[in-house]
Amino acid sequence: MFNRKEIRTLKSAGLALLLSCLFSSANIFASPANDDKKPAVFSEKELQTAAWIRDAARTDNLSYKILESLTTEVGPRMAGSPGDALAVAWAEAKFKELGFDKVWKEPVTFPSWKRGIEKAEITAPFPQALVITALGNTVATPQNGLTAELVEFATLKDMLAAPNEKVRGKIVFINHKMQNSNEYGLVVPGRSKGASEAARKGAVAIVIRSVGTDSHRLPHTGVMTYDSDVPQIPAAAMSNPDADLVARMLKRGKPVSLKLEISASAAGTYTSYNVIGEMTGSELPNEYVLIGGHLDSWDLGTGAIDDGAGCAITMAAAEFIKRNGLKPKRSIRVVLFANEEQGLFGGKAYLAAHQSQITKIQAAAEADLGQGPVTKMASFVRAEALPLVKQMHTILAPLGIEAGDNNAFPGPDMGDLRMAGAASFGLALKADDYFDLHHTPDDTFDKIEPARINQAAATYAVFAWMAAQAPIGFGSGAELLSVIKAAKK
Ligand SMILES: [Zn+2]
Structure with missing residues (x-):
């Protein structure tokens, strides 16, 4: 899995990281009760694995292939249209084909509209x-x-x-x-x-x-x-x-x-589905890293950029981990949200169905700004987890990813989860072409560049893996809710 040179580099990088985290200014964020404790950090072995994922996933072309499949076999999938049902069936079948441990769907009901x-x-x-x-x-x-x-x-x-x-x-x-x-x-x-x-x-x-x-x-x-x-x-x-x-x-x-x-006309109430695939964790299966995109698109194009790319990036990221025999401690859950475009209905339904289990979300991050690459990683985690975020960033930096602040927004369908206290990450996608194409007939697969989407999938794979392996929770629930409340004052 690793070559020797990589291991040597990683060992020294790991040690430097460990030292920098022990003595870094991140300590000033630790709560008084933890003053005498060393901050939690990733082990050297975890860092090696994360770096291997980064380098190997970068040339893996699965996200590109998944997006080719969705845009070719389903195409336009406006919420409530015949394409919506086709997309739901495609997503269930694709998750199964990719070897996800659990695949299920959760209903999302909304008023539909016809052009x-x-x-x-x-x-x-x-x-x-x-x-x-x-x-x-x-x-x-x-x-x-x-x-x-x-x-x-x-x-x-x-x-x-x-x-x-x-x-x-x-x-x-x-x-x-x-x-x-x-x-x-x-x-x-x-x-x-x-x-x-x-x-x-x-x-x-x-x-x-x-x-x-x-x-x-x-x-x-x-x-x-x-x-x-x-x-x-x-x-x-x-x-x-x-x-x-x-x-x-x-x-x-x-x-x-x-x-x-x-x-145009209103077309009655329609029930679609959030389609969910999970790679089950080996030690903390009920805790999960939440990634995903929205499955619906507008009807004019085939929704390659918005948001087939986000679906493909996150499906590929989880699959890469499993295919390479890596067993995450926590589960990695990929949610393909229904009807984002007409009012965030999928995100709202997900929150309603999982409101009582916010503490089970280790970290949430949605991809919904095109094909990548990821240019920045921001977090929204409790203070004790910041040294871990710093290590995550050090692993991701060679992909050209900057460090962001600790006030991240996880994406449209996960925004309400964050406001309910879910630890979140903002993996910012480069949107230079996004607003040329989105919501037009020109949002099609030919615009996708493998190197861009592969970098984004590799980033999500590293993020999901490291968040799943983290030695401590990132603070979902009461701890982050108090941060949100304090910020509102
Ligand atoms: Zn979108």
């Missing part, structure tokens, strides 16, 4: 068709469409500040350009809340500039929700080049009219 016809055209003063897509959850227009004058705002905030007379009877156009991957949180409220805010001011529909960083003529869909106190108006996104086109028309100073035709 229908979606068309838009400028009718005056420069008639031409636009490329748009309906936003998830939108209502339909009247059957033959609706036509009204466009009123443009640079941002949602600008629309909120405008007098109602400016908006009444019009189609609101929010032309908020997302400049880079850090601006998603800034721009996305226009998509999620814009319709109700526009309706409050009397608008008849809303079209937004796509929330995405590409310049292709492909619109980005995504979920929106309605407030209960205002009329529900149709909502769509146009591609970035179309938004530029419409803005140029508006600049000419004459009224610009848009015809919008959408036949």
